[in-house]
Amino acid sequence: MSNVFIAFQQNEEARPIIEAILADNPHATAVESPAMVKIDAPNRLTIRRETIEAITGTPFDLQQIHVNLISLSGHIDEDDDQFTLYWKH
Amino acid sequence: MDTQVKKLGLKERYAAMTRGLGWETTYQPMEKVYPYATYEGIKIHDWDKWVDPFRMTMDAYWKYQGEKEKKLYAVIDAFQQNNGFLGITDARYVNAVKLFIQGVSPLEYYAHRGFAQVGRHFVGEGLRVACQMQSLDEIRHYQTQTHAISTYNKYFNGMHHSLHWFDRVWYLSVPKSFFEDALTAGPFEYLTSISFSFEYVLTNLLFVPFMSGAAYNGDLATVTFGFSAQSDESRHMTLGIEAIKFMLEQDPDNVPIVQRWIDKWFWRGYRVLTLVGMMMDYMLPKRVMSWREAWEIYGEQNGRALFRDLARYGIREPKGWLDAIDGKDHISHQAWNTFYNYNAAAPFHTWVPTDEELDWLSAKYPNSFDQYYRPRLEFYREQHRAGNRFYNKTLPMLCTVCQIPMLFTEPGDPTTICYRETDYQGDKYHFCSDHCKEIFENEPEKYVQSWLPVHQIYQGNCFKPGVDPTQPGFDPLMAVFDYYDLDFGRDNLDFEGSEDQKHFAAWRGQALQNTV
Amino acid sequence: MSIDLKTVNIKPLRLTYAHVAKYVGDNKVPTRYQEATFGAQPSVNFHYRPTWDPDHELFDPTRTAVKMKDWYAITDPRQFYYGSWTSTRAKQQETVEANFSFVESRGLIALLPEAVKKRALEVLTPLRHVAWGANMNNSQICALGYGTTFTAPAMFHAMDNLAVAQYLTRLALTLEGPERLDQGKSAWLHDANWQLLRRYVEDTFVVPDPVELFVAQNLALDGLLYPLIFDTYVDSALAMQGGSAISMLTAFITEWHAESARWVDAVIKTIAAESEENRALLTQWFRHWEERAADALTPISVLAMGDAAASALEEVRQGLANRVKKLGLAR
Numbered sequence: 005m006s007n008v009f010i011a012f013q014q015n016e017e018a019r020p021i022i023e024a025i026l027a028d029n030p031h032a033t034a035v036e037s038p039a040m041v042k043i044d045a046p047n048r049l050t051i052r053r054e055t056i057e058a059i060t061g062t063p064f065d066l067q068q069i070h071v072n073l074i075s076l077s078g079h080i081d082e083d084d085d086q087f088t089l090y091w092k093h
Numbered sequence: 094m095d096t097q098v099k100k101l102g103l104k105e106r107y108a109a110m111t112r113g114l115g116w117e118t119t120y121q122p123m124e125k126v127y128p129y130a131t132y133e134g135i136k137i138h139d140w141d142k143w144v145d146p147f148r149m150t151m152d153a154y155w156k157y158q159g160e161k162e163k164k165l166y167a168v169i170d171a172f173q174q175n176n177g178f179l180g181i182t183d184a185r186y187v188n189a190v191k192l193f194i195q196g197v198s199p200l201e202y203y204a205h206r207g208f209a210q211v212g213r214h215f216v217g218e219g220l221r222v223a224c225q226m227q228s229l230d231e232i233r234h235y236q237t238q239t240h241a242i243s244t245y246n247k248y249f250n251g252m253h254h255s256l257h258w259f260d261r262v263w264y265l266s267v268p269k270s271f272f273e274d275a276l277t278a279g280p281f282e283y284l285t286s287i288s289f290s291f292e293y294v295l296t297n298l299l300f301v302p303f304m305s306g307a308a309y310n311g312d313l314a315t316v317t318f319g320f321s322a323q324s325d326e327s328r329h330m331t332l333g334i335e336a337i338k339f340m341l342e343q344d345p346d347n348v349p350i351v352q353r354w355i356d357k358w359f360w361r362g363y364r365v366l367t368l369v370g371m372m373m374d375y376m377l378p379k380r381v382m383s384w385r386e387a388w389e390i391y392g393e394q395n396g397r398a399l400f401r402d403l404a405r406y407g408i409r410e411p412k413g414w415l416d417a418i419d420g421k422d423h424i425s426h427q428a429w430n431t432f433y434n435y436n437a438a439a440p441f442h443t444w445v446p447t448d449e450e451l452d453w454l455s456a457k458y459p460n461s462f463d464q465y466y467r468p469r470l471e472f473y474r475e476q477h478r479a480g481n482r483f484y485n486k487t488l489p490m491l492c493t494v495c496q497i498p499m500l501f502t503e504p505g506d507p508t509t510i511c512y513r514e515t516d517y518q519g520d521k522y523h524f525c526s527d528h529c530k531e532i533f534e535n536e537p538e539k540y541v542q543s544w545l546p547v548h549q550i551y552q553g554n555c556f557k558p559g560v561d562p563t564q565p566g567f568d569p570l571m572a573v574f575d576y577y578d579l580d581f582g583r584d585n586l587d588f589e590g591s592e593d594q595k596h597f598a599a600w601r602g603q604a605l606q607n608t609v
Numbered sequence: 610m611s612i613d614l615k616t617v618n619i620k621p622l623r624l625t626y627a628h629v630a631k632y633v634g635d636n637k638v639p640t641r642y643q644e645a646t647f648g649a650q651p652s653v654n655f656h657y658r659p660t661w662d663p664d665h666e667l668f669d670p671t672r673t674a675v676k677m678k679d680w681y682a683i684t685d686p687r688q689f690y691y692g693s694w695t696s697t698r699a700k701q702q703e704t705v706e707a708n709f710s711f712v713e714s715r716g717l718i719a720l721l722p723e724a725v726k727k728r729a730l731e732v733l734t735p736l737r738h739v740a741w742g743a744n745m746n747n748s749q750i751c752a753l754g755y756g757t758t759f760t761a762p763a764m765f766h767a768m769d770n771l772a773v774a775q776y777l778t779r780l781a782l783t784l785e786g787p788e789r790l791d792q793g794k795s796a797w798l799h800d801a802n803w804q805l806l807r808r809y810v811e812d813t814f815v816v817p818d819p820v821e822l823f824v825a826q827n828l829a830l831d832g833l834l835y836p837l838i839f840d841t842y843v844d845s846a847l848a849m850q851g852g853s854a855i856s857m858l859t860a861f862i863t864e865w866h867a868e869s870a871r872w873v874d875a876v877i878k879t880i881a882a883e884s885e886e887n888r889a890l891l892t893q894w895f896r897h898w899e900e901r902a903a904d905a906l907t908p909i910s911v912l913a914m915g916d917a918a919a920s921a922l923e924e925v926r927q928g929l930a931n932r933v934k935k936l937g938l939a940r
Binding site: 101105109110113114115116118119120121125126128129132150151152154155156158159160162163165166176199202203205206209210212213218221222225226228229232233235236237239240243246247248249250252253254255256257259260261266269270273274276277278279280539540542543544549578600603 | 619621622623624625626627628641644645646648649650651652653654655656657658659660661667668690691692695696698699700702705706737738741744745748749751752753757760761764765767768771772774775778779782787790794797798807808811812814815
């Protein structure tokens with residue numbers, strides 16, 4: 005079992021994204037460090053457009069995560085509705 | 094919104110916007126149009142198998158990058174207008190910024206040119222577009238760093254000739270030769286070196302600690318450009334892992350070639366990061382985490398997950414992996430010791446950490462610091478107080494490959510310097526480790542070309558034109574500093590007593606009085 | 610304890626980096642463009658020869674036959690650095706987006722006369738491959754050119770070329786659908802009308818001299834193609850035939866060409882002004898490639914404008930001849 009992770013700048017725009025991730029991925033944990041939030045999850049982590057939209061009440065394009073993204077690890081699968089990080093083994 | 098295009102969905106839309114653009118040339122043969130596609134021995138059967146997971150088209154690229162730039166320059170403007178540098182913890186911190194503009198920003202520039210080159214020369218359109226976007230991102234990083242650090246350059250020493258130094262000063266040949274090694278390799282090796290080994294395996298170790306360090310030390314401008322750059326980095330890292338998977342999946346004959354590159358570039362990158370380790374442990378007045386901790390999180394844990402995942406292709410951990418783990422207790426201390434010694438020849442300041450800082454290092458390095466490194470620093474401090482601040486005036490032997498002075502110790506034995514050597518065409522070449530020696534032996538015809546700063550000084554190639562070394566009273570070292578355009582006594586030597594220290598104290602005093 | 614940092618007036622030790630001051634002087638605050646661009650390229654003490662080009666240094670001014678005492682004499686009149694370039698394009702992109710949604714929401718596509726639409730797609734769709742070729746060539750100029758004031762805008766230009774290819778793709782998708790892209794590619798590869806142009810583009814791929822490549826791509830070919838197709842055909846001829854919806858969708862392309870031509874002109878003018886030898890080389894390259902470009906565009910102009918093609922092409926050639934004369938090239 006290995007962790008995937010994704011890190012965002014700690015700011016107002018990233019907040020609903022982080023909230024959505026933690027809601028959709030109960031196995032994930034968030035670690036805060038200066039100006040940054042890093043979310044670790046064993047094997048797999050998914051970001052869902054709908055969850056973010058439910059939090060913000062406005063339409064969200066998943067490519068918007070790039071604006072506040074700091075780093076990530078794992079393979080990526082992305083379409084219009086979800087963005088997943090995973091390891092294969 | 095554009096309904097027709099929207100209907101296509103991200104994946105189809107991207108395919109139409111990139112892959113469909115290229116074609117098989119017939120008026121000029123493909124081998125002439127793409128002359129570098131095969132000489133490294135990598136076999137590609139189907140370029141369309143390469144996928145760009147982010148599927149960025151230019152409209153989206155401009156939109157999101159435009160937003161990022163707007164935010165970034167707002168912070169840089171505010172920082173400049175408000176003398177933001179007065180808010181940093183301590184003027185010693187600025188030396189981390191110096192190291193960055195001297196040694197890292199020029200690499201961003203190199204990456205820009207390198208990705209333009211491979212962005213032209215790969216055969217597949219998807220891969221090419223990803224490389225071209227990275228070329229753009231890299232010029233962005235060079236330029237935003239230049240702008241953000243410009244304020245520091247106005248008020249502190251050690252930055253004014255950063256690019257001149259990059260091409261000349263001894264320790265800057267470490268990052269310079271690293272990147273030139275990658276740029277002068279073929280396109281697939283370039284991708285393995287920069288996109289995979291550096292961006293994917295090691296870049297988090299460069300940016301995350303640097304930027305968290307900046308945040309802890311009140312440097313808003315650096316945090317902002319750093320994190321903003323790092324957000325592009327996630328695209329670059331993804332390019333790195335996708336590129337590796339692509340090469341490995343295309344042909345089993347690619348596996349041993351890629352493995353040799355991973356071995357080489359992991360070690361090359363790890364050696365360059367010695368400078369970052371030193372910065373984290375010694376140059377940040379307020380520490381975030383030790384080099385060792387950062388290495389464990391971003392190097393070991395992450396690397397282990399990655400190489401476990403790549404095992405299905407027959408890829409193993411890089412050869413230098415265990416020696417790198419062994420080094421985590423030592424390299425930052427050994428590097429700082431070297432710069433402390435050679436600080437007359439380096440355009441930034443060094444110092445002995447305060448007692449509180451020494452205690453922090455003792456706690457973070459229970460296996461090594463008290464035993465090997467603390468006594469030495471305390472001795473230096475005693476000597477300095479007694480008026481004997483020691484500056485080494487001899488020139489060190491350099492490793493022919495990584496170009497770092499021979500300062501590293503044997504794996505498992507931190508009291509013996511590690512030396513390796515090999516003979517090639519009647520000359521002897523020296524190395525810091527088994528891994529640098531092996532890199533040389535795989536490609537001796539490349540590394541015999543190395544522009545080794547110490548050799549160049551001894552050969553008389555580092556004096557300004559017209560300098561006459563036979564003149565009475567000729568001071569070779571001062572002549573070298575003149576060639577460097579190093580402002581002796583302002584850019585170099587101990588932080589204690591430096592102009593940076595005096596100015597910062599005065600400016601801060603003035604700032605405090607103004608509010609009374 | 611709060612520090613009111615704004616109120617402190619501190620005199621800076623210097624105004625910028627030495628490699629920038631060399632060009633703007635010690636007593637002047639450089640613009641963002643100047644500070645981010647001047648002197649940026651490493652220039653000496655290279656460690657290894659490229660394995661892909663052992664006859665040259667990594668960055669080597671002898672890759673081109675023209676000679677400059679200082680390559681930083683070349684500058685971009687638009688003063689683009691990454692930040693200003695991206696935000697300019699991001700704004701234009703918003704307009705493009707608005708134009709596309711205007712054309713779609715008002716049902717303007719359905720109002721296009723069928724024959725006009727069909728002809729426009731036949732002309733415009735294969736041009737996405739021409740723009741892609743321009744993208745390759747400008748990437749090459751960035752990689753192998755010398756000096757950042759010359760090479761950095763070449764990369765911005767390469768990505769502008771990609772955007773043009775993608776906007777044309779989007780136009781074909783909006784007006785018709787994905788099958789139009791296949792038809793366009795098939796015409797590009799096989800249709801006789803396109804073969805001279807495709808040969809031209811493929812021949813530029815193997816031009817080793819980055820400045821000659823710049824002339825062949827940015828001055829000769831694009832100097833004829835954009836005015837001919839986007840100004841004369843789309844904005845004038847098509848508009849008269851009820852096709853102005855299409856010119857809304859190519860508005861960026863026209864605007865971009867006019868803007869970027871100022872950069873192309875500045876590069877050529879500066880290199881030509883340096884020496885008679887440079888002027889002679891540029892002239893020779895221009896004559897050679899302009900002649901070929903005009904030949905290659907002839908069948909496309911006929912496809913687009915029929916009987917009016919010959920005079921349209923002649924007018925565009927005359928316009929370009931006047932343009933290069935102002936830049937100092939001999940006739």
